[in-house]
Amino acid sequence: MARVFNFSAGPAVLPEEVLKTAAEEMLDYKGCGMSVMELSHRGKEFKGIIENAETDLRQIMQIPQNYKVLFLQGGASLQFAMVPLNLMKKSKKADYVHTGQWSKKAIAEAKRFGRVNIVASSEKDNFTYIPELYPETFSKDADYFYIVTNNTIYGTVYKKIPFTGNVPLVADMSSNILSEEIDVSKFALIFAGAQKNIGPAGVTIVIIREDLIGDLSPEVPALLSYKTHAETESMYNTPPCYAIYIAGLVFKWIKNKGGVKEICRINQQKAKILYDYIDNSKLFKSPVQPESRSIMNVPFVTGSESLDAKFIDEASKRGLKTLKGHRSVGGMRASIYNAMPVDGVRSLVDFMREFEKNNI
Ligand SMILES: *Cc1c(COP(=O)(O)O)cnc(C)c1O
Helix, strand or coil: CCCCEECCCCCCCCCHHHHHHHHHCCCCHHHCCCCHHHCCCCCHHHHHHHHHHHHHHHHHHCCCCCEEEEEECCHHHHHHHHHHHHHCCCCCEEEEEECCHHHHHHHHHHCCCCEEEEEEECHHHCCCCCCCCCHHHCCCCCCEEEEECEECCCCEECCCCCCCCCCCEEEECCCCCCCCCCCHHHCCEEEEECCCCCCCCCCEEEEEEHHHCCCCCCCCCHHHCHHHHHHCCCCCCCCCHHHHHHHHHHHHHHHHHCHHHHHHHHHHHHHHHHHHHHHHCCCCECCCCHHHECCCEEEEECCCHHHHHHHHHHHHHCCEECCECCCCCCCEEEECCCCCCHHHHHHHHHHHHHHHHHCC
């Protein structure tokens, strides 16, 4: 058996230790003679799984008591609609920062429910940076303020979280949750699809401050209301049990590694190895402005489409997989999420160095 280094943006690499535990427990989960997939979601074994997952997530993110943790379905994309549906209640206005494809989709959904004010955008420069924010342009009476903390496609990240005063701050953290320590209390709602830094696709984590959970108009389906999920501990209907189980193993893995602080130290080390090489390379360059660079998703280009294609092809033959960039940026993208070992990044840089020597 040969494991490759998988640089996919998502679904993405999972920790090998987690996959091994899942394999060991596949046929017989802790002596109950069934796999986790076959357990009743109302039974005591699964209850233990979901409760431990929540407890560990609360611990590694230091989530304050007045926040609910929800395990939902529908991906991050359903949150693009659930956020405005649940939170656009008073002024029916919201502020959005436009930093790429994911904010674009979120803005389009929000417009179904109310007025969207785009406070800043980096669209004219193909989203190669996080735009400067000017608080005087924020709407004082907005129902919330929305950001995408890490832009998976463009490889940008906020180095400073905007301060929005009394306006609740909502963040799509799908591609950088658990990659660095954050102060949850600065946010009113955080959501993340699992398939980047948490686990398999199928579960979406929502961390929501309790005062934002309220009644919606009667025609809103129960499943689209945060209140439904908060009141039923994410058990209104059958939750994505297996995805929650793997997410729980990942949270435990992070805990055992020394927590998010230690994971972040390793992430920074990995990112530095890659950016240092790119910045000194005569062949590869980063399209992202240095002050906005993500430590999770690292796009790079040669400037020649045919060389990019050759690189991706040869890298793949060396077991360095899924390096093709998103079509809107081109070139390559290395996603180096929590589960990507330092050795994976070293192997990539070794190969880039060799490729540069042979192709310049
Ligand atoms: C992947 C991603 C999404 C979309 O996630 P789905 O689970 O496929 O809906 C949204 N936002 C960001 C930042 C992402 O990286």
